[in-house]
Amino acid sequence: MLKNIVGLVTGGASGLGLATAERLVREGGKVVICDLSTSKGADIAKHLGNNAVFAPVDVTSEDDVKNALDLCKIKFGRLDAAVNCAGITVVKPALNTKSKVIHTQEQFIKVLDVNIGGTFNVMRLSAAMMSENEPDTEGCRGVIINTASIAAFDGKRGQCAYSASKAAVVGMTLPAARDLASTGIRVCTIAPGYFLTSMTEGLLELNGGQLPDSMQFPARMGKPDEFAMAVQFIITNPMMNGEVIRVDGAVRMQPGANL
Ligand SMILES: CC(=O)CC(=O)SCCNC(=O)CCNC(=O)[C@H](O)C(C)(C)COP(=O)(O)OP(=O)(O)OC[C@H]1O[C@@H](n2cnc3c(N)ncnc32)[C@H](O)[C@@H]1OP(=O)(O)O
Numbered sequence: 001m002l003k004n005i006v007g008l009v010t011g012g013a014s015g016l017g018l019a020t021a022e023r024l025v026r027e028g029g030k031v032v033i034c035d036l037s038t039s040k041g042a043d044i045a046k047h048l049g050n051n052a053v054f055a056p057v058d059v060t061s062e063d064d065v066k067n068a069l070d071l072c073k074i075k076f077g078r079l080d081a082a083v084n085c086a087g088i089t090v091v092k093p094a095l096n097t098k099s100k101v102i103h104t105q106e107q108f109i110k111v112l113d114v115n116i117g118g119t120f121n122v123m124r125l126s127a128a129m130m131s132e133n134e135p136d137t138e139g140c141r142g143v144i145i146n147t148a149s150i151a152a153f154d155g156k157r158g159q160c161a162y163s164a165s166k167a168a169v170v171g172m173t174l175p176a177a178r179d180l181a182s183t184g185i186r187v188c189t190i191a192p193g194y195f196l197t198s199m200t201e202g203l204l205e206l207n208g209g210q211l212p213d214s215m216q217f218p219a220r221m222g223k224p225d226e227f228a229m230a231v232q233f234i235i236t237n238p239m240m241n242g243e244v245i246r247v248d249g250a251v252r253m254q255p256g257a258n259l
Pocket residue numbers: 091092093094095096097098099148149150151156157158159192193194195199200203256257258259
C-alpha cells in the first residue's frame with residue numbers, strides 16, 4: 001500500500017511514468033503528474049480523479065519544477081516521493097561508417113540536458129521541499145527514485161548519448177544518497193530493460209518480430225506496471241538507499257542493430 005504517500009512523477013503522462021502515477025493513486029496515494037505542456041497529462045490527471053493533478057513541466061527548467069512543487073504543496077500539503085521518469089533518446093552512431101554521417105553535438109548535448117540535467121534539477125528541488133517534512137519513525141523524510149536503463153551498462157551501437165546520460169544517472173545515485181542522508185532522504189535508481197512504451201514501440205517490428213537472443217526469462221517486453229512495482233518496493237522499504245536495481249528479466253544488450 002502507498003496510503004497517503006504524495007508522489008511527484010516526471011514523464012508521468014506516458015509509459016513507465018504513467019504506470020507509476022496510476023499505481024500511486026490505485027494504492028491510496030496522491031500524485032502530481034509532471035510532463036510537457038503538449039502531453040496528455042491534464043486529461044490523465046482528470047481521469048485519475050481528485051488524488052491526481054497535472055503540472056506542465058519541462059524538467060530542464062528550474063521555474064517549471066518549482067511551480068510543480070508549489071502546486072504539490074498547495075494541493076497535497078507535502079511531498080514524500082519524487083520519481084524521475086522523463087527521458088528522451090537519440091539513436092545514431094557516433095559515425096555512420098557507410099554514409100559518413102557524423103552524430104551532431106547538439107543531439108548529444110540535448111539528451112544529456114534532459115536525462116541528466118532534468119533528473120538532477122528535479123532531485124535537488126524535491127529534496128529541498130522534502131527536507132521540510134516531519135521525519136517518520138525511521139527518521140525518513142522522503143525518497144527520490146531516478147530512472148536509468150540497462151543501456152547505462154551495455155549500450156548498443158547508436159546509443160552513445162543515451163547510454164552516457166543513463167550512466168550519469170547511475171553515477172549520481174550514491175553521492176546523492178550520501179548528500180541527503182543527514183536529512184533522511186533516500187535516493188535509488190531503477191535500470192529497466194526492454195519495456196513496452198512509446199519509446200520502444202516499433203522496435204520489435206523493426207527487429208522482424210524477434211526478441212533479443214539474450215532475453216532470458218520472461219522472454220517478453222516488460223509491462224510498465226512491473227516498473228511501477230519496483231517504485232513501490234523502493235518507497236516502502238526503508239533499507240533501500242544508494243542502490244541501482246536492474247529490472248530486466250536478465251537480458252543483456254548486444255552490440256547489433258535494433259533490439
Ligand atoms: C533499454 C532502454 O533504455 C530503451 C532502449 O534503449 S531500447 C533499444 C533501442 N535500440 C537502439 O537504440 C538501437 C538502435 N540501433 C539502431 O537503430 C541501428 O543499429 C542504428 C540506427 C544505430 C544503425 O542502423 P543501421 O541500419 O545499421 O544504420 P545505417 O545507417 O542504415 O547503416 C547501414 C549499414 O552501415 C553499417 N554501419 C553504419 N554505421 C556503422 C558503424 N558505426 N559501425 C558498424 N557498421 C556500421 C550498418 O551495419 C549497415 O550495414 P549493412 O547495410 O551491411 O546492414
